[in-house]
Amino acid sequence: MxxxxxxxxxxxxxxxxxxxxxxxxxxxxxxxxxxxxxxxxxxxxxxxxxxxxxxxxxxxxxxxxxxxxxGHAETARYLERLAARAHESNRGRLREECARAAAGRGPxxxxxxxxxxxxxxxxxxxxxx
Structure with a gap:
């Protein structure tokens, strides 16, 4: 069921x-x-x-x-929080995703x-x- x-x-x-x-x-x-x-x-x-x-x-x-x-604004906030505590090898990618979200682009x-x-x-x- x-x-x-x-x-x-x-x-x-x-x-x-x-x-x-x-x-x-x-x-x-x-x-x-x-x-x-x-x-x-x-x-x-x-x-x-x-x-x-x-x-x-x-x-x-x-x-x-x-x-x-x-939406994009909350996505940017979420990614920024992740980037702040991510391993340095992931920070750049997360910050790029954050910038795209802040610009209203991406998922x-x-x-x-x-x-x-x-x-x-x-x-x-x-x-x-």
């Missing part, structure tokens, strides 16, 4: 609130399901609250609001999250409402 997790997009105002929303959608109040893109992808691979057989769907309600909140956090979900859960693993 397919399990459906509902992400309430109306409450997503940035990356931090997304991590909270998806954590609570999967694991209940205060639940964890990643706090960065890599951890989120890892959580989708199993063992963090989703069924072992991978039979689940994310229903992302009010996704358009989330897409705006997780947004929303785009990356959608891609990760579809990569890990399949095309049918995400319903954007």
């Amino acid at each position: 397919t399990v459906t997790y509902v992400i309430e997009g109306s409450g997503v105002t940035g990356a931090d609130s997304f991590w909270t929303a998806v954590g609570e959608a999967v694991n209940g109040p205060g639940g964890y399901f990643g706090r960065n893109l890599d951890a989120f992808a890892d959580c989708l691979s199993g063992g963090m609250g989703t069924p072992d057989d991978g039979d689940f769907v994310f229903e992302w309600r009010d996704h358009a609001r989330s897409a705006r909140a997780l 947004t956090l929303f785009d990356r999250l959608v891609e990760i979900i579809r990569d890990r859960a399949g095309a049918d693993g995400l319903r954007l409402l």
Whole structure:
């Protein structure tokens, strides 16, 4: 039986609130399901609250609001925070990505999250409402 997790997009105002929303959608109040893109992808691979057989769907309600909140400006902030604590060998790349995002170019956090979900859960693993 397919399990459906509902992400309430109306409450997503940035990356931090997304991590909270998806954590609570999967694991209940205060639940964890990643706090960065890599951890989120890892959580989708199993063992963090989703069924072992991978039979689940994310229903992302009010996704358009989330897409705006997780747009280029928030992407630039997210990448700047990553660059500040990244290994020096990764800082240049992260700062370049940050500059592109600040200029309104390149994939947004929303785009990356959608891609990760579809990569890990399949095309049918995400319903954007």
